[in-house]
Amino acid sequence: MGEKDRVKKVVFFSDLTKLHDALDNFNIQSFANTKVPVKLHMGELKNKYFPKPDFVKQVVDELKNVNAEPYLFDTTVAYTGLRHTKNGYLKLAKIHGFNHKKVGCDVVIDDSGAPKTIEGKDYEVADHIVKAVNIFTISHVKTHVATGMGGAIKNFGMGGVTKETKRKMHRGSRPIYQKDACTYCGVCAEVCPFSAIKVNNNSWKQNMRACFGCGVCVDVCKNNALEFVDADIQYVLACATKACVQDKNVIYFNDLNRISRSCDCDPEAGPIICPDIGYLLSDDPVAIDKASLDLIYDIKPNIFEKVNKVNPYKQIKYSEKIGLGSSAYKLINY
Ligand code: SF4
Ligand code: SF4
Numbered sequence: 616m617g618e619k620d621r622v623k624k625v626v627f628f629s630d631l632t633k634l635h636d637a638l639d640n641f642n643i644q645s646f647a648n649t650k651v652p653v654k655l656h657m658g659e660l661k662n663k664y665f666p667k668p669d670f671v672k673q674v675v676d677e678l679k680n681v682n683a684e685p686y687l688f689d690t691t692v693a694y695t696g697l698r699h700t701k702n703g704y705l706k707l708a709k710i711h712g713f714n715h716k717k718v719g720c721d722v723v724i725d726d727s728g729a730p731k732t733i734e735g736k737d738y739e740v741a742d743h744i745v746k747a748v749n750i751f752t753i754s755h756v757k758t759h760v761a762t763g764m765g766g767a768i769k770n771f772g773m774g775g776v777t778k779e780t781k782r783k784m785h786r787g788s789r790p791i792y793q794k795d796a797c798t799y800c801g802v803c804a805e806v807c808p809f810s811a812i813k814v815n816n817n818s819w820k821q822n823m824r825a826c827f828g829c830g831v832c833v834d835v836c837k838n839n840a841l842e843f844v845d846a847d848i849q850y851v852l853a854c855a856t857k858a859c860v861q862d863k864n865v866i867y868f869n870d871l872n873r874i875s876r877s878c879d880c881d882p883e884a885g886p887i888i889c890p891d892i893g894y895l896l897s898d899d900p901v902a903i904d905k906a907s908l909d910l911i912y913d914i915k916p917n918i919f920e921k922v923n924k925v926n927p928y929k930q931i932k933y934s935e936k937i938g939l940g941s942s943a944y945k946l947i948n949y
Contacts, residue, residue: 621941623902627910628949629893631673637949638677641866641898646749647681652688652723654744654752656774657708660697661882664873666755668712674753674868675719685751687713690741690774691726692880693781694808694829701726728777731858734937736851738858739777750865756907757875757884758919760830761788761848763927765878766907767867767900768934772852775859784855785828788848792821796840803832803841834877834923843925853934856900860939867903869895871910876922888922889915901940905931 626637653674658665671687678685689704697703704724708714713722728739744750754770762769773781801814811825812832828848833841871892877884889911897903908927911918919927935942 622943622945623897623899623941624947625899625902625906625944626896626947626949627893627906631670631894633949634673634894635677635680637894637896638866640947641896642864643677643683643866644681645864646678646683646751649683649749650747651678651683651685651749651751652743652747653678653685653720654750654770654775655687655689656755656770656879657687657689657704657713657722658711659880659882660707660710662879662884664755664757664875664884664887665711665879666753666870668717670870671713671753672718674751678751679719683749686721686723687718688723688725688741688743690776691724691778693778693785694827696808726778728780733854733858733861736854738851738855739780740855740858741775741777744771744775744859744863748864750860750863751868752865753868753870755870755873755879756904756911757873757878758888758922758927759878759925760834760923761785761828761843761925762852762930763849763923763925764904764908764919764930766869766904767897768856768904768930768939769852771859771900772854772856776855780855782827784848784851786826787851788828788830788843789823789826790828790830790833790841790843792819793840793842794819796838798838798840800838802835802837806831806835847933849925849930850933852930853937853939856934857937857939860900865898865900867895867897867900869897869903869907871895871907874911888918897944899940899944901931901934901942902944904934905942906944906946
């Protein structure tokens with residue numbers, strides 16, 4: 616039986632006091648006496664929805680209880696802003712309350728990496744992830760303009776690789792322009808973080824070399840004049856995740872609360888588009904993201920695709936196809 620055919624365990628609970636017992640379903644004791652990166656997106660400046668330090672501290676405490684040595688970890692990003700550099704991101708982490716006093720462990724930001732080959736392509740994985748045997752990851756589940764969903768897979772696929780790999784992945788998803796729908800309002804040019812669009816009177820130009828494929832312009836164009844090629848950023852995301860986690864012991868913790876219209880990289884990520892649901896734990900990134908989507912769609916059918924016109928189940932399908940994990944799961948309620 617292959618990995619994709621296995622029914623994986625996904626544990627659901629809505630009350631954080633159950634975290635300790637829920638973790639007993641996974642072999643957290645094997646994390647003892649090892650340095651454990653807790654992979655976490657600590658939120659873009661002004662974003663309100665990222666997981667908060669009090670909540671993260673509970674995970675850190677659980678890891679310390681089994682004599683593991685946790686530290687919060689994330690990588691720098693390719694676009695401009697505080698998270699672009701190690702020092703800038705560390706400053707932002709402090710602004711958001713991620714410091715030793717509040718979370719009980721160090722915060723490490725890095726942008727060095729080493730190549731791993733998956734399905735014939737190289738992905739530079741962050742050194743801290745390459746070196747780790749055991750990893751814990753906290754993923755805030757929300758929509759994403761390019762990938763349809765941000766959860767456990769995206770936390771590694773985009774967040775666990777170097778800037779150069781992030782750039783390559785985004786460039787594959789530069790938007791397509793539909794001239795007939797364009798009113799030359801110029802909003803896309805105003806929001807483009809890379810000044811890749813110029814709009815003058817009846818002229819719209821895009822500098823393809825400057826475009827990073829971030830999708831911000833697609834998000835703001837009210838006339839549907841810009842759309843994603845759907846260029847399989849979800850496929851490369853699945854491959855990059857596999858590059859990060861294969862042969863590692865990883866516990867995935869998905870936070871299905873404050874489910875926002877856009878991702879934690881977006882300063883204006885609101886509004887909330889689904890009521891709070893609770894928390895999921897698993898040792899399989901595909902099973903936990905599939906369970907997350909299923910729970911959200913039970914309450915708000917198709918909501919992620921309605922918001923971004925990107926089918927989030929594609930990243931599940933691709934991930935399963937390349938052997939990252941299994942979409943078959945059994946939900947255990949606590
Ligand atoms: S936001 Fe849309 S309609 Fe406005 S200029 Fe850009 S592409 Fe054209
Ligand atoms: S996707 Fe749009 S907003 Fe993002 S860099 Fe390219 S042109 Fe600019």
